[in-house]
Amino acid sequence: MxxxxxxxxxxxxxxxxxxxxxxxxxxxxxxxxxxxxxxxxxxxxxxxxxxxxxxxxxxxxxxxxxxxxxxxxxxxxxxxxxxxxxxxxxGIKYSGENYLSVNRAMLQADSDYYALNFSASGKAIGSLKNAGYGMNAPQIEVNDFEKASSDSGKIYLIETSSPDGESPHSKYYPYLDLQSKIQNAIKSGATAVLLINTHADAEDPSKNFTKYLTPVSIPVVFVKKTAYEKYFTGKKILIQLSVGLEKISxxxxxxxxxxxxxxxxxxxxxxxxxxxxxxxxxxxxxxxxxxxxxxxxxxxxxxxxxxxxxxxxxxxxxxxxxxxxxxxxxxxxxxxxxxxxxxxxxxxxxxxxxxxxxxxxxxxxxxxxxxxxxxxxxxxxxxxxxxxxxxxxxxxxxxxxxxxxxxxxxxxxxxxxxxxxxxxxxxxxxxxxxxxxxxxxxxxxxxxxxxxxxxxxNSKGTLTFARTKESESTGAPTYKVKLGIIPDYMYEGVGLRVDGVDDGLVASKAGIQKGDIIIKVGDFTISDIHIYMKALGSITKGDTVIIIVKRGDEEKKLSANF
CATH class of the missing domain: 3.40.630.10 (Zn peptidases)
Known part of the structure; x- marks a missing residue:
């Protein structure tokens, strides 16, 4: 015992x-x-x-x-x-031969034009063909390549924006993506694309060599407005182009x-x-x-x-x-x-x-x-x-x-x-x-x-994996502007609470303060950060938007100039 x-x-x-x-x-x-x-x-x-x-x-x-x-x-x-x-x-950097000749006049890289970070390296020579805004959108009965011949070897001139600029309310807005425009040109036989921007309310595309993107199959450069107005004259324009880019790893x-x-x-x-x-x-x-x-x-x-x-x-x-x-x-x-x-x-x-x-x-x-x-x-x-x-x-x-x-x-x-x-x-x-x-x-x-x-x-054995409903499945908006606030991601109430304001940007100039709760941006009633992101995605440069914030027990109507 x-x-x-x-x-x-x-x-x-x-x-x-x-x-x-x-x-x-x-x-x-x-x-x-x-x-x-x-x-x-x-x-x-x-x-x-x-x-x-x-x-x-x-x-x-x-x-x-x-x-x-x-x-x-x-x-x-x-x-x-x-x-x-x-x-x-x-990122990427220039490497090898880089030049752009317009009717034998040599343009200066960076000061007159620059390659985009998704451009391919390569050369092209030929007459410039105007492809308008580079859109092919049967939904709105627009095809800027309709009159182009089926011959290959074309160098296209394409506007970066639309007939309405970059207005989010325009029927052209869904078709503004530059890479989509480039793909339209490639399908129409382009050997290179020259981009221009003649709209005052549209922004020039970013050079952004600090970001590497998978290149498209043809050279793509952006010609600045001053260079375009100076060199692109006459009915027939001969282009000689070489782009050499190397990725930085x-x-x-x-x-x-x-x-x-x-x-x-x-x-x-x-x-x-x-x-x-x-x-x-x-x-x-x-x-x-x-x-x-x-x-x-x-x-x-x-x-x-x-x-x-x-x-x-x-x-x-x-x-x-x-x-x-x-x-x-x-x-x-x-x-x-x-x-x-x-x-x-x-x-x-x-x-x-x-x-x-x-x-x-x-x-x-x-x-x-x-x-x-x-x-x-x-x-x-x-x-x-x-x-x-x-x-x-x-x-x-x-x-x-x-x-x-x-x-x-x-x-x-x-x-x-x-x-x-x-x-x-x-x-x-x-x-x-x-x-x-x-x-x-x-x-x-x-x-x-x-x-x-x-x-x-430790006592629950092998965990079961489950998929979650992602907010990004609805499609992430594209932003043309920045308000200049730090959102409070911990806030669980209605609206978007501001955790900080960047000096000198739109929010600070409009009078938005740390601790404000944004409850309305333009026509959008802000219930959470996701609606705020949609609202921001609807704004373009040059817009003036009324923003309503709750500050303590008061509501304040502020004018934000983007």
Whole structure:
């Protein structure tokens, strides 16, 4: 009997040890001081903004890897290392022969004309043929190529806008897309296209060599109005054109570490560690002189430090039902390039990925607004989160599996996702996003909440993936103008609350203030940010629009000149 009692006590103790060891992760204390130390290093001037492919990115990745090595994590990058290399196309540059001759008069590149960033490299020679606005739209009985001959070898002259300019109320508005016009010309046998803009209320197309686009099959250049009026005279115009462009590529690196618990499934925990550098490839919202160093303390040294903190906590966990993959992505600011590359070239079997937790900007918690936990609609096993409580944190829940950060790449390979985000602020994508502005105590509490969620999910087995209804399925509007506000993405009331106003832009000149709630833009009653985006998409340069805002208990009618 005594032996049986001792055996029973031993079994009880073993059971307690197993229970404690599987729950020990949520008992781990996330150190706010450790978070602060990591962010201050990653967001220091010495890293020069951690631009993808830069020396700063390398210093940051070395720092992260050192931490993972101390934790005893396994490298899961290329060739037994912690790094996974990928190529990012960040722009184009002139290369080789570039010239434009009009009736033997040589125009000057950039001052008289410029190639567009989707132009092909190549040469063309021939007589110029006017193709009007380049439209072929049977729906409105317009075909600007109808009178063109079927012969190939034509160089077309095309207006960038329409007979009504760029008015969103025009019947021509749906057919203004430049690349569609170029494709119409190609189908009509064009060997090159020269674009012009003679409408005062229309904008010239952007040169934008800092963005790489897949080229079309023919050379495309834009001729400035002054050059057009000077050189394009006479009934017959002979064109000789050569465009030489070369894409600019850089190599970025994801950092990948693995905690093998002997489980069948893997939880991916990620955040991007790159930022904008000195704005070499665009993306800055800074309006002052010079580009400065964009240190990206909140965006996203905060998330990077969060991944490192969770790696520290989870590396001590015993008998977990999941293995853990810690991924620090680069190339996020260039268009989720690093996470997309990982999703397409994963160093683990993607069928074993149980779910993915992403952190992007978790360092500026505002107790009035709270934070957002997104992705709840991507698995029914997330439903318990809806009833979770925390006395020191408040949050709103988002259902969508997509958004402008790296969890989207995992959703697209059918992996349930969660995304943690404390909101946009006035320092977003500016050199003023610095380490002294973060709330490290609250970030530690957010990470503690994530550990609670991970604990609960450890008992739920393999999660079921579910698709969510995406707001972008209705079609994203095209913007010709910018109001110049920072929306409050945490606001859950009716309308759009303004979280910040950019100096010198339309909103500030109209008198819109931080804290205003926009309730009407022109004819659009603003119920949420999606209606606001539609309203903005209906406005063109030169329009004057009445905007109604709620300021305290008052409604104010403001005139915005775009």
């Amino acid at each position: 005594k032996n049986n009692t001792n055996l029973f006590r031993l079994l009880i103790r073993l059971l307690v040890v197993i229970i404690i060891s599987t729950k020990i992760v949520s008992a781990q204390i996330i150190s706010a001081d450790a978070l602060k130390k990591d962010v201050y290093f990653l967001a220091s001037d010495s890293l020069n903004g951690r631009q993808t492919g830069s020396k700063g990115e390398q210093i940051a990745s070395d720092y992260i890897i050192k931490q993972y090595k101390l934790l005893g994590l396994k490298p899961m990058g290329d060739n037994g290392t912690f790094l996974q290399a990928f190529e990012a196309n960040v 850089i190599t970025g690196h994801n950092v990948i570490a693995y905690k093998d618990n002997g489980a069948k499934t893997i939880v991916a925990i990620g955040a991007h560690y790159d930022h904008l550098g000195h704005n070499e490839f665009g993306g800055s919202l800074h309006k002052g002189e010079g580009n400065g160093i964009h240190n990206g303390a909140d965006d996203n040294a905060s998330g990077t430090a969060g991944v490192m903190a969770l790696a520290t906590a989870l590396s001590n966990q015993k008998n977990a039902n999941n293995n853990y993959l810690f991924i620090n992505f680069s190339g996020e600011e260039l268009g989720l390039i690093g996470s997309k590359y990982f999703a397409e070239h994963s160093t683990v079997d993607t069928n074993t990925l149980n779910y993915m937790i992403n952190m992007d900007m978790i360092g500026r918690y505002n107790p009035e607004k709270g934070m957002e936990i997104g992705g709840l609609g991507t698995s029914p096993q997330y439903d318990f989160i809806r009833s979770m409580k925390d006395d020191s944190l408040k949050w709103k829940l988002g259902e969508s599996g997509t958004g402008p950060t790296d969890f989207t790449s995992f959703y697209h390979i059918n992996v349930p996702v969660l995304n943690f985000f404390t909101g946009v602020h006035e320092d977003y994508h500016k050199p003023t996003d610095d380490a002294d502005k973060l709330n490290y105590k609250k970030e530690a509490e957010i990470l503690q909440l994530e550990l609670r969620i991970i604990d609960s999910l």
